[in-house]
Amino acid sequence: MAEAAANAELLEWPKKDKRRFLHAVYRVGDLDRTIKFYTECFGMKLLRKRDVPEEKYSNAFLGFGPEESHFVVELTYNYGEDSYDIGTGFGHFAIATEDVYKLVETVRAKGGSVSREPGPVKGGTSVIAFVKDPDGYAFEIIQRGQTPEPLCQVMLRVGDLDRSIKFYEKALGMRLLRKIDRPEHKYTLAMMGYADEYETTVLELTYNYGVTEYTKGNAYAQVAISTDDVYKSAEVVNVVTQELGGKISRQPGPIPGINTKITSFLDPDGWKTVLVDHEDFLKELQ
Numbered sequence: 001m002a003e004a005a006a007n008a009e010l011l012e013w014p015k016k017d018k019r020r021f022l023h024a025v026y027r028v029g030d031l032d033r034t035i036k037f038y039t040e041c042f043g044m045k046l047l048r049k050r051d052v053p054e055e056k057y058s059n060a061f062l063g064f065g066p067e068e069s070h071f072v073v074e075l076t077y078n079y080g081e082d083s084y085d086i087g088t089g090f091g092h093f094a095i096a097t098e099d100v101y102k103l104v105e106t107v108r109a110k111g112g113s114v115s116r117e118p119g120p121v122k123g124g125t126s127v128i129a130f131v132k133d134p135d136g137y138a139f140e141i142i143q144r145g146q147t148p149e150p151l152c153q154v155m156l157r158v159g160d161l162d163r164s165i166k167f168y169e170k171a172l173g174m175r176l177l178r179k180i181d182r183p184e185h186k187y188t189l190a191m192m193g194y195a196d197e198y199e200t201t202v203l204e205l206t207y208n209y210g211v212t213e214y215t216k217g218n219a220y221a222q223v224a225i226s227t228d229d230v231y232k233s234a235e236v237v238n239v240v241t242q243e244l245g246g247k248i249s250r251q252p253g254p255i256p257g258i259n260t261k262i263t264s265f266l267d268p269d270g271w272k273t274v275l276v277d278h279e280d281f282l283k284e285l286q
């Protein structure tokens with residue numbers, strides 16, 4: 001009884017915590033090639049770069065505004081690795097722009113690959129297009145008025161949407177912002193996040209009817225989300241994984257050498273999330 005009450009109180013924590021999507025981490029085969037593509041085609045800014053020769057990798061951070069307030073991409077280049085398998089589970093990143101046609105023309109003019117021409121989404125009215133970056137990561141380009149966060153979605157495919165919605169609500173304190181079923185195209189999607197989907201970044205979870213398994217490849221790594229308390233957050237995740245699946249992959253604590261406190265875990269489909277101490281993260285940026 002006492003344990004149930006303690007758990008119930010603990011499960012309130014993610015909703016009270018100050019959470020925000022910080023960055024998506026993934027691997028690319030040539031850092032300069034991707035930086036050129038994202039800056040010239042998408043209009044992202046290169047925010048910072050770091051080389052870690054003792055671990056044989058480099059990172060570049062790009063986005064539409066400073067990391068203190070924006071969601072960004074953290075590209076990883078591993079020395080000597082020039083290609084990766086993206087797998088079938090990773091869907092896309094999305095960029096909102098006021099003119100999809102113009103952005104797609106820029107991508108084409110720069111020699112980029114356009115995998116779906118601009119036009120209304122099948123089964124809906126929003127104008128979208130799909131382009132591929134030099135490593136083959138898909139970017140959905142979405143027509144939208146001015147927005148504070150153009151880097152607006154990370155789409156991942158999941159095998160049981162209701163289980164995933166419950167997981168992200170309970171373990172991460174996200175809200176289900178929108179759910180759309182498109183039976184004529186045999187999929188349902190759920191937008192999960194912390195604030196208005198048109199103002200911030202959201203996680204778009206897609207369920208394709210009857211598909212419960214996907215491959216993960218080795219290209220996409222994880223999203224990072226801020227928290228005020230990695231220890232309490234990990235306790236919550238621990239409780240939720242016992243009910244819904246998934247597991248803690250890194251116990252909470254400081255990263256040796258950097259001292260930023262983090263914890264990481266896998267959701268029931270094996271998608272990884274890292275929770276990062278908010279204050280430590282801001283210190284890292286200084």
Ligand SMILES: N[C@@H](CCC(=O)N[C@@H](CS)C(=O)NCC(=O)O)C(=O)O
Pocket residue numbers: 091116120121122157185187206208
């Ligand atoms: N089978 C699709 C389902 C998700 C889906 O179709 N999403 C929409 C965007 S919300 C899309 O890609 N539509 C393609 C189109 O309109 O051409 C997948 O797994 O990617």
